[in-house]
Amino acid sequence: MDMLLEMKNISKIFPGVRALDNVTYVLRKGEINALLGENGAGKSTLIKVISGVHTPTQGSIYMEGKEVKIHTPFDAQQLGIGTIHQEFNLFPNLSVLQNIAFSLHLVPFSGRILPWKKIRSHVEEILDTMEITLPLDTKIKYLTVANQQLVEIAKALMLNVRILIMDEPTAALTNLEVQNLFKVIRTLKQKGVSIIYISHRMEEIFDLADSITVLRDGKLICSKDRGEMSEKEISRMITGQDMQLNMKDRQRGVRRFGDVKLRVKDLTMVPGYSDISFEVRKGEILGLLGPLGAGKTEIGTTLFGIRQPQSGAIELDGKPVSMKSPYDALQKKIAYISEDRKKTGILTNMSVKENVTISWLLNKRSWRINKKEQGEVTDQYIDVLRVKTPSGEQNINYLSGGNQQKAIIGRSLATDPEVLILDQPTRGLDIGAKEEIRKLLYRLADEGMAIIVATMEVPEAMELCDRVAVIKEGRIRETVNPMQTTVEELTEKMLG
């Protein structure tokens, strides 16, 4: 296999952050390279540089030995680099054929009149060589996620793609669909297309990839052929050997737990999760550890009344309950902090005060807002959570991500919950903010709150939680005591 892409000494510096630090990345023709790393390791920045969304601050890129400048996504497409993001760029109201035809402006059909017969046979031809079948005249909005993904691949194929980048492609697919996808990827490989495959799922990587590249903290840690590393070694590379956790230093000290506060029995909602059973005691922090698409969010939103389970039981203080809506859940003293604060968390353009007190106000008898009380509650949580804002009146948009997250946590805390569910609470936050939230959760647990933390990060699960339930594909595989395992072991359990 000869060299297709060479990225030499690539650095990408944002104000205050070195997203990529002197990375030299190499891709051969027909190679399937798995790109691994934790959130924030630099994977998506590297991808964005290759696909023209970012220009490197330093370093140069070569394709087939010649230097190239990739300044825009268009440049990348010209060079035959196709990207399939986690969120597809499809038009739901247009058919499969029409969506695929969109990428044809680069290929000889860009006349004034679209010759659909020619386009259709061209597309069918290419799909045939890949052994892909798609309902060409169905609108995207009626397609399953798996098929939509195939449409994205088909689009890339129309570009005569040489490098195909796939970002977490299997997060929403069933096993059968994953196998189908792999077949397609292998056919691409046979035709000489190189694939950069980002995933958390070890078994897939070992099934599919020729080589594995690990990034951490913006640096390329290692790049080896598949056979050269064991799963254990890879896990270690991802999380870093210097992250040995000295479990004795865990700041939580002796834990005393109360009665079982929340119990879940055989909770099932297919697709999403099945036969979920666990319990959380007062004062305990339970971790739900699992990769993307494992079902953590589905479980969390079910406990908060946003989704309804198909079968199974939920018990609070030993009594069966059902949560019909977020309001209902809050009444029962369950609070939930979602993973996507932009979409389902903050109220953009409203003040910090309003964001913090909106749930708290639901319990007040009168409709009239007691401004003084509202202000006091806001200030209280701004203080306690150390939210960096000039005042409660500040528009929440102007706060940093971490401070926005803290405000949202404040919103939940203001309702005086007895069960707190957090979905990836420290995602995208800097170390200082992570630390603060961790300390906060310890304190809340000490005061008797039952806490569930859903996360993808093993060290966080280990430091934070008293027990960790490993979730994969909607089922709890096993529950571990962090004191009795290591980061590597747990990573293996999660990914393997």
Place this chain on the structure above:
Amino acid sequence: MNKKIKTLPRELCLIMIFAVICAAMTAGNPKFLTAGNFKNIILSNFEIGLVCISMTCVILTAGMDMSVGSITGLTNMLTGIFAVNMGVDIPAAILLALLGGLSVGVLNSIMVIKLENSNPMIITIGTMVLVRAICRLLTEGWTISGFDKSFKAVSYGKIAGINNTILLLFVLMFAGQWMLKRTTWGMHLYAIGNNEQSTYFAGVNVKKVKFAVYMFSAFMSSLAGIFLASRMMTSYPDSGDGYHMEAIAAIVIGGTSISGGEGNMIGTLFGFLIIASLKNGLGLMGVSSLTQMIFIGVVLIVTILINNILKQQHEKKGLLMMKKNG
């Protein structure tokens, strides 16, 4: 970065625009600037003012109610039918008319909630067309007159020497402002317009709020129809025609955004006054109502541009403050 960014509070701008327009109208005809004339302005636009109040609430939630004028027409006609054609007592007639208007509100609310993927604008265009046709159908297009003289008191009655409707309008406007800024219900309107999903996740019963707001809209439109009947002492099938667009215009001039989440009742009050004054002042100058449209259209575009610029300035200032605070 030591740039000082000048921003004017939006309300100040509106007051200035209003003042400029009043000055221009007075220059055109000194009779404009009399107490009697101002009374006239409010009296003859009162019904639209009512609709503006509820429409502000609907628009804040990023929704739209195009059927307001038709509902006004409906209650206007129903009042006539009950009170005149059927000889029912005035209070009972008013109640029945109100019920009629509110049932349209129920229809709107349920559809907006059930058809969540459809735009409220198009849903209420449907009811708008439907209800307007019913208005005309009720009497095959004939107007109704012959109200009992006591009916006049609704629109023309006075409390402590001030006309009913003038009092009511300002009271309702200020009450509306209070409601928006000082009650949870008002806060929920802004929240839904800002980010409906987040509001739901925060525990707010979004469906209930939407139901209430479209009912409120139907209620105010119904009142408008009844007051209009009292003022004109006639019911006519095309009453309320064009209210929806005029209300939207007033609200947008007042700084409320059609995409929701932004605005307030005081702005709407000024928007209302600006349009009403323009119509009145130009009329006093002998400008035909068709020609008035040019001025209204231009004022509309100019104030929106000013609003946009103000918003941009505010954002720049906010970003600057953010950078300062790290």
Place this chain on the structure above:
Amino acid sequence: MGKKIKINLVQHEEIGIAAALIAVVIIFGIADPAFVSGANLVRLFRQACILGIMAIGVVYVIMCNGIDVSVGAILAVSSTIAAQMMISGHHVVIAVGSAVVAGSFLGMLNGLIVTKLGIKELIATFAASYIIRGLLLQISGAKWLTNLPREFTFLGQGSVAGIPVPFFLLLAVLAAGYIFSNYTPIGRQVKAIGGNAEAAVLSGISITKIKILTFTVCGFAAGVAGVIYAARMGSVQSNAGEGMEFEVISAAMIGGADFNGEGSPVGAFLGALLLTAIKNGMVILGVSSFMEGVVTGGLILLALFVNMFRGKYENSLEVAGNE
């Protein structure tokens, strides 16, 4: 193979509208055979032209997540220009051409106000309609333009081989719209913007350019409709086209257009035919003309419900098909 065809058919919203149209024709035909007489059908087609052309024009604006409530005003301008020029003795072609160009120009102005001044479509076109009508009155006075020459009125009142002349224009506009929507890249881009604006931008589509284009096309259609209006009436008053806006938008939306990129010129055409057929049928049956609004309003709401159910049905159908 059979399953595939079934899915394809159901997906085309136009089939639903066509079915409704056929149903209406049958119902009215049974109620009074005069409805389906040759003479009446011809009359119906003539009546549908103005609404049909304007609906086809507005469909593109709607698909792009916009709206245009100034189409009535533009029609008034176009009618007035065409009529005035004919009265002043100009050649038919010049008069018609000027009117249509004027309409397109006004449409383009709408597009510029929306994109360059950043004013939302509803308000922008509302303000525009006010300004246009006001200016029209100022410039043309409240004159009632009458006695338009025969070579002009032929465009609205005449027939060729039994088919009304304006209907040929409607078909021409429909054909142009169909080709534009389905066979030109730009036509696809219009739908793309409504479907997923972010993806559209990433694909290199200029939303500004396309929006200006859709408004210009809408103005062009209103211009053509204005010519037909003047020709059919034989005279033009200053309040021409008043209140047409919502009827036009309704026709397009009954035909399947929504703010998310769904919609087609064929659908708009059928929607206009449907509304006209109902109007016409009611006159023949002697039903109060006021019922027309009830039916139109009811149809709009019905169309929305149908859309919702079709979505659910298609979803389950497709999921089943995928397994």
